[in-house]
Each structure stands twice: as structure tokens, then as C-alpha cells.
Amino acid sequence: MNMMGKIAPALPDLEPGHPCFDCAVRELAVCGVLEAAALRAFKSSGPTVHYKAGDTVVFEADEAANVYSLTAGLLRLSKLLPxxxxxxxxxxxxGxxxxxxxxxxxxxxxxxxxxxxxxxxxxSRFDQMVASNPQLERRLYAVAAHELAAARQQLVLLGRKTATERVASFLLMISGRCTTRQGAEIDLPISRIDMADYLGLRIETVSREISALKVARVIQLTGRQTFRIIDRNRLDQLADGE
Amino acid sequence: MNMMGKIAPALPDLEPGHPCFDCAVRELAVCGVLEAAALRAFKSSGPTVHYKAGDTVVFEADEAANVYSLTAGLLRLSKLLPxxxxxxxxxxxxGxxxxxxxxxxxxxxxxxxxxxxxxxxxxSRFDQMVASNPQLERRLYAVAAHELAAARQQLVLLGRKTATERVASFLLMISGRCTTRQGAEIDLPISRIDMADYLGLRIETVSREISALKVARVIQLTGRQTFRIIDRNRLDQLADGE
DNA sequence: CGCTCATTTGAACGGCGTCAAGAGGAGTGG
DNA sequence: CCACTCCTCTTGACGCCGTTCAAATGAGCG
Structure with missing residues (x-):
């Protein structure tokens, strides 16, 4: 039943002019399971759209008229209480x-x-594609299962972890997701506010915890948006509350 | 794309002797989408198992060798930190x-x-069934999407809601899930410890919040495992932090 | 009745939030 | 280059919500 990680073969028969030809995440995204022919039909059913930082892609409670595949950038899923x-x-x-x-x-x-x-x-168009491509359906299920596992892991963090553990866990998650550049420098493309709202904390607490990790020589801030992990083992321990 | 809530038709051609014949949740469960013939093949691939309160069905980190459909009772999904x-x-x-x-x-x-x-x-057997029954695949995706939505809703509760809001939300959730008997009496088959571990609180806090709701005449405890909602509107308000 | 265990209640503590002020960059204009 | 503003982030002091520790109450059951 394991289909995550099974990567679709390269598609040499996709012509260079096709919008998916140089898609950086083609094999990662749901589209990755599609044959060249299906991919052509698929892609032709919708445009590519761009948003700048802060823009809203979909509003909570909006009609779910479209679905999207993220090819570049970073989105947040959030809910606002009254x-x-x-x-x-x-x-x-x-991806x-x-x-x-x-x-x-x-x-x-x-x-x-x-x-x-x-x-x-x-x-509607997407549903048709799914109906006629069983592998796409399977891939969607795999993606949903993966998201579910991640959400439940986050439940443990929000329900039971301390501020220190939450911030340490977050930095480890980011280090696994964000391109580490030369010298293990990690990009941190997320503001303190977004970190706080993701971790169920206030920005002051996030800031204090990061400062504490800095003082303890576990991490090092190399810029406003970048950091470096000095003591990976210690960070792992802190994330797990040891 | 909406398939939740679409209930499979009755299966008059399923013989009375079949174990699924009098299954209380047949139309609710994933099996609900199967035809009688497929259902026979499906059910024959695995036994019915029973567990008493407190028993473990699967351990975290156990090999995921089996899948299950719950026909009666109540399970909890939990994770233990070191x-x-x-x-x-x-x-x-x-279901x-x-x-x-x-x-x-x-x-x-x-x-x-x-x-x-x-x-x-x-x-392995289940995966075969899924592969040969596209509707089953679709149903599984629907179930996963539903669970994901529920988990994310719980993220909001754990990350941002107060103790009062959490307990009020929980009682409302239970009132929607547990059979309300005569006089709107609601079964509460979950201990304070499980409530606390679900809501990210301690049992003393849960107990205090329930007592407060009782004193405020919002709910009424009619037994150790049952309660009644006296002021539904107020409980809704409290759950949303108004 | 007496044991056990779940739940409730009380009192004091502490981690994180709140409020407030300060520090550090990035951009703009002189 | 500095001066100024704006904004994010950091740091400090204090307060509160939920936890912790402790004890009482009550329900189920031999």
C-alpha cells in the first residue's frame, strides 16, 4: 500500500514547450503519477497562477471551486477565531x-x-481526471494519509509539549524541509508571528526560546532569516523533552 | 466530489447467514460502497475480533499488517511521550x-x-480489494479527508482555545456523536483521564470546568457516565469563546 | 462494611501570556 | 554619510490560567 516515495519515471516524451516540461516538482506533486498524455490533458485544464507574500489563495468558507498544486513558494493554512x-x-x-x-x-x-x-x-475538471486515472486517486489518498499523520503529530506537540520542545521541534522540521545551503545554513522563511501561530505560542515566547537556544550554543543565528544548527543531538533531545 | 453522506443502497441479495447481514454500520463503514458479491469476498478475507475495555488493538510502531473496521464500541488513538x-x-x-x-x-x-x-x-488482502474496487479507493480518500479536517479542527482547539472552550467543545462533539437517549440524556463513555489527554489538559482542570458548567446551569450530570445539556446556546457560545 | 479507584475540591506554584519598552535592520530622503 | 521612520524582533517585569500537590468525597463491588 506504500506509494509515497515511489517516484514516477521521467517523461522523455513530453515536449519542451509544455508548461510541465521544466516543472521543478513534477515528480513530487500529485501530477507525478500521470503519463505524458494524461499530463497534457491535465495541465490544459487550468492556468498557472502567482501570488505575492501575504496574498490569500483561498478564504476559509469560500466555495471549494478549485484545487491547486504548489510548484514554488510557501503557503500557510490558518484559521481565525472570532x-x-x-x-x-x-x-x-x-509539490x-x-x-x-x-x-x-x-x-x-x-x-x-x-x-x-x-x-x-x-x-469539476479535476474530479474527472481523478475518475479516469486510478493512480491519481491512489496518489491523492497517499497525500491525504501523509497530511493526516503530520496533523496528528502536531496534535501531540500542541497538546503536550512545552515551549522549548515546540520550538526545537519546529527548527528540526524546517531543517528537514528547507534547502540547506553551503555550511549547513538553513533558510527560515517564516516570521515569528507565523511560528507562534503554528506552535500555539506568543511571539515573545518564541523569541525567548530561540534566544535561549542561541545562548546554550545549540543553534546560531546567521541572519534574520537563516540559522545554523550547532548541536544537532542536543536539539533532538530538547525536541523530545529529554 | 462529495461522497461523504452518500449512502450505499440496501443489499437485499445478501443472505441472512452472512456476517455482514446484520452489521449495524454496514452503510456507514468503508464496506458500504461494496456490492453484495464484493462484500462477500471482502468479508471472507478476515475475521471479526473483540477487545475489552483497556485492550490494545495496535501498538504505536507495530508493523501495520492489518486494517480494521470498527463495528461496535469505542477506540482511542494515542501517543505516549518518553x-x-x-x-x-x-x-x-x-463505522x-x-x-x-x-x-x-x-x-x-x-x-x-x-x-x-x-x-x-x-x-495485503485489503490492498487487493481496494485495487479492484475503485469506489472503495474513493471512499477511503473521503474518509481520510474527513479525518484530516477533524484533526485540523482539533489543532485549533489545542493551539488556541482556553480550558473552558475545550471542555465545552468536547461536550458538544460528544452530544453529536453519542446516542442521545430519552430526554436528551447523553452518554459520556469516556473517563476524565481520556478527556484530559484528548483536550491537552489535566484531569483536575477538566473536572473543575465541568463543575463550573454544572454550577452555571449549562449542563447537568445525570449519572457518572451521562449528562444533559440544559442551555445549548450558552454551551455553543462557551465553545467559541464568546 | 471496607476496599479500591475515579472524581472532585482546595491551596500554592509556575510556565507562558500580557504589557511595555528597547534594540536592530531595511528603506527613504537629505 | 547621517537622520528619520517603520517594522520586526528582543528583552524585561508582572500577572494569570492551568498545573501540581494534597486531601476529601463518592461510586462500584467483594
């Missing part, structure tokens, strides 16, 4: 799929954290 | 499916909260 409290349920990285729902409306708002590019498909 | 802290990620009610994962191991422990009955299927 009094202004906000919780971020997760981040979408390139991730936006629109896993059986409901008529979206349950969360999706906003661009960084300038982002997405392939946009009308839901 | 130092004993525990978080319950969700409860499974009759729910256990085994949504693409990994080789289970990520959470599943234990019986009440005496429970499950249909057990070897994963």
Missing part, C-alpha cells in the same frame, strides 16, 4: 497539494508566506 | 476505519475505551 486568535494548521511546500476536502467549502484559509506559484484546476 | 505524557489524537466510533497510513508502522496506539468489535483484514 476574537482574533489564529492557529496555523500547517505549511505547504513546493504539496491544496484542496483535500470532501466539503463544499474550504475549512482553512490558504495564504502565501513567500511569493508562490500554483497550478490551478477547476474542481 | 516521560509519560500522553496525547489522544482522536476517538474511533462504530470508523482504522489503518489510514502509507507507512509500514502505525504511528499511534489504538486501544479500546469500551468493549469493541472490529472486522480485521490483512493489509
Amino acid at each position: 476574537d482574533g486568535r489564529r492557529q496555523i494548521a500547517g505549511f505547504l511546500f513546493p 504539496d497539494f491544496l484542496g483535500i476536502t470532501m466539503e463544499e467549502e474550504h475549512a482553512f484559509t490558504a495564504e502565501a508566506v513567500a511569493p508562490s506559484t500554483l497550478c490551478k484546476f477547476p474542481r | 516521560d509519560g505524557r500522553r496525547q489522544i489524537a482522536g476517538f474511533l466510533f462504530p 470508523d476505519f482504522l489503518g489510514i497510513t502509507m507507512e509500514e508502522e502505525h504511528a499511534f496506539t489504538a486501544e479500546a475505551v469500551a468493549p469493541s468489535t472490529l472486522c480485521k483484514f490483512p493489509r
